[in-house]
Amino acid sequence: MRIFNYSKLKEKKWDLDVLSLVAGIYRYQGKQEFYLKEKNEELNKLIEIAKIQSTESSNEIEGIVTTKSRLKQIMEEKTTPKNRDEKEIAGYRDALNIIHNNFDIIPISKNYILQLHKILFSHLENGSGGKIKSSNNVIVANYPDGRSEVLFTPLSAFETPEALERICFEYNKVIGNAEVNPLIAIPVFIHDFLCIHPFNYGNGRISRLLTTLLLYQNGFYVGKYISLEAIIAKDKDYYYNSLNKSGANWHEGNEDPTPFIKYLLGIILSAYKSFEDRFTIIEDKIPAVEMVRKAVMQKIGRFKKQDIRELCPSLSISSIEGSLRKLVDQGDIKREGVGKSITYFRLK
Template sequence: MKQFDYQTLNHLALNSEIVKKLTTIYQLRGETSSYAIDYHEELQKLVEVAKIQSTDASNRIEGIFTSDSRLNKIMSDKVEPHNRDEKEIAGYRDVLSLIHENSQYMPISTRTILGMHNILFKYSGDSWGGKFKDINNKIIAKYADDHEEIRFNPPEAFLVPDLIDQLCNSYNQAVKDEKFSPSILSAAFVFDFVSIHPFRDGNGRMSRLLMLLTMYQLGFEVGKYISLEKIIENSKESYYEALAASSQGWNDNQNSYTAFVDYYLGVIVKAYRDLIERMGLVHNQTHKLAADKLILKVLQQQLKPLSRAELVELIPRYSQTTIQRNLKKLRDENKIKIVGAGKNTKYVLSH
C-alpha cells in the first residue's frame, strides 16, 4: 500500500546542487523582500502579465490553445469562451485568481483540491468536474516533436480518495514539524499529487496550481510576478525527465524525490532571478524617461530581438497599449525595425 513518508521523504539526501539552490532561493527572496514597497505599481503590472502567461503556458503544456487576442479578452473577462479550449482556459483563469486573492483561506485538503478542480472545469459542462476519477488512467508525457509516451501507471481509481487524504495530512504535518525546507515539501507534494493522478483530466494543470498555492502559503510569492508555468513550459523536456526519474519505485515507496526536487528548485531560482532582472531595469531607468526612450534602452541592454510581450514584461511602468503605440512611433522614425512575422514578430534597433 502506498504511504507518504514526509518525515524522511524516503530518506531524501540533500546533495550539493539542492543545497546550493536552497541557499540561493533564500538569498534571492531576501533581495526581493522590499520590492512590495519600493516597486508597488510596477509589481501590480507584473501580476497581470504573469496571470496571462501562466494561464497560457499551463494550458499550452496540455495542448490547449487560443489566439493571443482571444486569450487577452478571456483573461480580462470581456468575452465568453467559444470552444472547449477557451472554456478550460477561462476555468484556469478563475482558479489562478482565486489563489492570488485567497490563498490564506485555502488549506491543503481534499475539499480545497476538489473545489479547485470544480472551478477549473465549470465552463466545460463536464459532469466529473470537482470529482475524483472513476476510471483508471495513465500519465502521458508529451514531447516537443509531438510524440507521446506512457510515463507512469498511477493508482487505481478506488484508491484515490484515501491517497489524497493521506497526502494532504502527511504534507501538513511535515510543514508543521519543519523537518525539511518548505520549498522541498512543496516539491514533494506536487510530485506525489501528479503521481496519484486523481482526476480524469486536468491533473497537470492542477499540479501547477497547487505549486503556486503551496508556495504562496509558505512565503514564496515570486509566482505572482513571474510565471512559473512559463518557466516549466520552456523547460518541458527537463520537467518530464525529472518526473520520470522520481517516479521509479513510487508505488512501492522506493522512489527518490531528488530529481524532481532539484528541477523544482531550479524553477524557483530562475523565477527570482527573472524578477530581480525586471526590477533592476526599472531601478536603473529614471522616472523621467519616456516610453519610447525606455524601449530603446531595453533593446540596447538586452542585445537581442524582443517581442512586444517581452518588452511589456521588461518595462512594467507602462501599459501594453503605451508600449504598442511607442513601438509604432519608433518604427515610423526608423529607430527600430521588425524581424520575423505573425506570432514571431520581434523588434531590434535599426543601428
C-alpha cells in the same frame, strides 16, 4: 497501498545542487521583499501580465488554446467562452484568482483539491470537475514532433482517495511542525500528486495551481509577478524527464525525489531572477527609449516586441514600437521579418 512518510525527508542528505538552489531562492526572496516595500505601481501591471501568461501557458501545455485577443477578453471577463478550450481557460482564470486572493485561508486537503478541480471545469456543462478518477490512467508525454510516450502508471482509482488524503496529511504535518524545509516539502508533495494522478483530466493544471498556492502560503510570492507556468512551458522535455527519473520505484516507496526537486527549484529560482531583471528596469523613471534599451540589453539572441513588453509593463505597445524603431535607426539592434514574424537582435 503506497505508504507516505514526509518526516523521513528531514533525515535525507541533499547534494550541493539542491542546497545551492534553496539558498539562492531564499536570497532572492529577501531581495524581493525589499523591492515590494516600494509599492511601485508598475508591480500591479506585472501581476496582470503574470496572470494572463500563467493561464495561457498552463492550458497551452495541455493543448488548450485560443487567440491572444480572445484570451485577453476572457481574462478581463469581457466575453463569454465560445468553446470547450475557452471554457477551460476561464476555469483556470477563476481558480488562479481564488488562489491570488485567498491563499492564506485555503486548507491543503483532499476536499479542497477536489473543489479546486471543480472550479477548473465549472464552465463546462457536463459536471466533470471535482471528482476522483473513475478508472485507471497513465501519464503520457506529448512532444512537439507529435511523438507520445507513456512515462508512468499512477495509482489505481481505488487507491487514489486515501493516497490523496495521506499526502495532504503528511505535508501539513511537516510544514506545521517545521520539520522539513518548504522548498523540499513542496516539490515532494507536487511529485506525489502527479504520481497519484487523481483525476481523469486536468492533473497537470491542478499541480501547477497547487504549486503556486503552496509557494504563496510559505512566503514565496514570485509567481504573483512572474508566471511559473510560462517558464515550465518553455521546456516541457525537462519537466517530463525529471518526472520520469523521480518516478522510478515510486510505487515501492524507493524513489529518488531529487531530480524533480531540482527541476521545480530551478523554475522558482529562474522566476526570481526574472523578477529582479524586470524590477531593475521599471524602478528607474527614464524615457521610454532608454527603458527599452535597458530591456534589450538583457536579451540574448533573437527577441520579439512582446518580450520587451513583458520587461516594460508601464509602456504602451506604441511606445515600445517607437523605441525599437529608434534603436534600429541608431544601429543598436537589427529587425528581421514582417508582420507578426518580426524579430530583433542586438548589434552592440
